[in-house]
Amino acid sequence: MDHFWGVIPAGGAGTRLWPLSRRTSPKFLHDLTGSGRSLLQDTAARLEPLTAERLMVVTGVRHAAAVREQLPHLPADQVLVEPTPRDSMPAIGLAAAVLEARDPDAVIGSFAADHVIGDPAAFQECVREAVAAAATGALVTLGITPTYPATGFGYIKVGDPWPGARLARQATEFVEKPDRETAQSYLDSGAYRWNAGMFVVRAATLLDLLGRWHPELADALRQLAAEPATLDQVWPSLTKIAIDHAVAEPAASAGRVAVVPADFPWDDVGDFASLMSLLEADDGGLHVLGPRDQVVSVGSTGLVAAHSGRTVVTLGVDDIVVVDTPDALLVTTRERVQDVKGIVETLQQSGREDLT
Amino acid sequence: MDHFWGVIPAGGAGTRLWPLSRRTSPKFLHDLTGSGRSLLQDTAARLEPLTAERLMVVTGVRHAAAVREQLPHLPADQVLVEPTPRDSMPAIGLAAAVLEARDPDAVIGSFAADHVIGDPAAFQECVREAVAAAATGALVTLGITPTYPATGFGYIKVGDPWPGARLARQATEFVEKPDRETAQSYLDSGAYRWNAGMFVVRAATLLDLLGRWHPELADALRQLAAEPATLDQVWPSLTKIAIDHAVAEPAASAGRVAVVPADFPWDDVGDFASLMSLLEADDGGLHVLGPRDQVVSVGSTGLVAAHSGRTVVTLGVDDIVVVDTPDALLVTTRERVQDVKGIVETLQQSGREDLT
Incomplete structure (x- = not known):
């Protein structure tokens, strides 16, 4: 686990939680569970037993100061600041490129700053399993056991056991948020899990996979890691794209994605009902x-x-x-x-x- | 009308309008209609064409300062301050006694500080009619035309025309808030009107009528008018009783109450539905x-x-x-x-x- 880095993309306005969550103060900065800590602080605390101080937060310029205030022990070079929002692929890809440059064997685990997880020990166990699977060259995702036919989440189709892994299996497909009937059929089949947007992968593997489908973006991110002073100039020209579309979906089709079954309670706190x-x-x-x-x-x-x-x-x-x-x-x-x-x-x- | 004085009892907490209305700041001090004036100020303004400066407000010690602030032109001796709440008879009776001492021919019209009236000109016309009837020795009340079978108001039963009056009639009975069925029967009969607690009467008549059923109270009030310095000492010993029970109901039975039919829109703003x-x-x-x-x-x-x-x-x-x-x-x-x-x-x- 010494090469394992936690990466926390801290973005998104959470507009369905207005007026608690605002553009100027999005939900990850708030204590929404009564824990006494913000969702961001909870996310960092959940990773700490795995990463010690190997934690990287990627956030927008608007929130960088608040992030530093909430995580005062985080070294300055472990907060990456996006000049403008370019969706999740450039954000996570930049962290991957920066960490690959520091440690060619770095494995990153990317976990959104504004999700809630009920059983941190179970989460940590799953991440350890995912890190082991990532060492074989897989893009590993955590697939949450669905507890109801949710129409607000995407799903992952689970296939055969991943060669050599203890628990991980092939992820054969990522599917978009389904309608109610389709969601029920996914639940009944037992073959689908919720896509919580959690990815564990070697930094080099992620960028190499990205290079297969978006070579200019992979090159630009590695170039930015080598010359961080060009960030403001280069960033706005990057393709705005989600990691699911850019890498996870085509990699699943190519047989490169593994899924670790995850039984811990999880919620993306998407709205007030949640x-x-x-x-x-x-x-x-x-x-x-x-x-x-x-x-x-x-x-x-x-x-x-x-x-x-x-x-x-x-x-x-x-x-x-x-x-x-x-x-x-x-x-x-x-x-x-x-x-x-x-x-x-x-x-x-x-x-x-x-x-x- | 030169002997006519407006009397405004300004009390009651209005707890069904919490948190707008508070013990410390009851509803009569608030603008509840968006008029830009408080209910008290509206009540005073509605009387002004009839009374000019002949206006007396009776209020509790807690609200005296706010009343003076809202009615800055009112002379100091036209705000009577009750040391403790003793219900409406002592409040209105004290005003009557003070005004009787100033002017033996004084006619008072008592109107709550926290009611809303939709047509001030119609109200003023009714009051003029009531003042004329009061000159004949009647206790005159304004009876509002009921527009629905209200269960939240008392009713007045209307009898024959009042001798010599243009519009006033005998009030044969005051009845308590009815149940829904009874209220509907009142409405259907056409013989009942809402009791809005508005009384017009010669000050001397009111105290004489009070003297028939509560002689000690009538004596005490006249004594207080003669020796106002004894107020704090005497007041707590007065009977706590509403004017309806103390005088209006027995006087109706004795054939001494007249009712002027009133068609103006009226509401006691008793709750948020109102x-x-x-x-x-x-x-x-x-x-x-x-x-x-x-x-x-x-x-x-x-x-x-x-x-x-x-x-x-x-x-x-x-x-x-x-x-x-x-x-x-x-x-x-x-x-x-x-x-x-x-x-x-x-x-x-x-x-x-x-x-x-």
Whole structure:
């Protein structure tokens, strides 16, 4: 494990969690589970037993200062700052190129800054298994055991055992978010796992695979690692593309992707319904994020996020979602949480970008 | 009309309008209609064409400063301050005794500080009629034309024309808040009107009538008018009783009460459903109290009171009631507005009196 580096892409606005999550302060910077730590800090803490100080965060210019503040022990050269968002492939690829230059045998494990994992020890065990499989030249992903026919996640189709591996198997296909019926068929078949966007791979392997389908991008990233001073100039010209499309999908077709089955509880905290499921309910069925003594609930179910210091009282409301922040209040229902994204667009279009 | 004095009892906590209305800042001190004036200021303005400067406000010691601030032109001796709440009879009776001492022919018209009236000119016309009837020695009340079978108001049974009056009739009975069925029968009969607690009567008549059923109270009030320095000492010993029970009900039985039919829109703003009905709805059916541009509503109906300066967003919630103040937020439904009173009790019992 001495060559293993944790890589944390810390991006994404999390607009479906507005007004908790903002462009200026996205969800990975917030404590959304009541743990006392932000999702980013939780992600770093979860990796620490595996990586010690071998951790690299890739984030946007807008959030670099907050990331450094939340992870004060991280050396300055372990925060890579993207001048503009170019999606996940350039972000993770840059970390891979920088680490390959430091250590040709580096293995990277990329884990989003804003996911929640319920059993860190099980996670660490899976990552160890993935690192072993990555040593054979595979692009290794962790495939989460699906617990319901989710339509909000992509899936990985699982094939034969990976040659020489203890638990890893062939990943034969990555599939997009399915409709409800297809999701149910995936669940019934037992052959599919959730794609949580977790990749473990030798840095050199990732860049070599990228070089097969996007040679200019692989070259540019390696060039940037050699001449970091050119970042601002070169970065905007890079292809904006997700790692799934750029590498994972074609590599799966080419038989180069392994999947380690993962049984730990996982959630991408994509919306308030997801957030609700991560928080204990009180006796009456209300889930509270924030100081419990600031919420008075009579005959109410749903979610209250009390983030303004004020007292929040709910009376006789079912499946309600109340998100209270110092400058904005959202009241909606569990049924409509997917539409919160549209509220952010409405605010931007009506000249209230300051609230987004 | 030169002997006519407006009397405004300004009391009551309005707990069903929490958190807008508080013990420390009850509803009569607030602008609940978006008029730019508080209910108290509206009440005073409505009387001004009839009374000029002949206006007397009776309020509690806790609110005297706020009353003086809201009505800065009112002379100091026209704000009577109750050391403790003793219900409406001692409050209105004290005003009557003080005014009787100033002018033996004084006629008083008592109108609560926290009601809303839709047509001030019609109100003024009714009061003129009531003043004329009061000159004949009647206790005159204004009886509001009921527009639905309300269970939240008392009713007045209307009898024969009052001798010599143009519009006034005998009030044969005051009845308590009825159940739904009884209220419907009142409405169907055409013989009942809402009791809005508005009384017009010669000050001397009121005290003489009070003297028939509560002689010690009538004596004490006249004594207090003669020796105001004894107020703090005497006041706590007075009977705590409403004017309806003390005088209006027995006087009706004795044939001494007249009722002037009143067709103006009236509301006691007793709860948030009542408040909602006073505010225009937007195109989607949401009623807003406060700055309209601080409320963003998508597919929502109900009431939003935006009183904290923050932006309030409602998404897909029906018949919702959201009341946003700087230190407390209430989220409930139109159906449950009667139960808001219980929230105030809950807060008091759990040591959060500061919020009530």
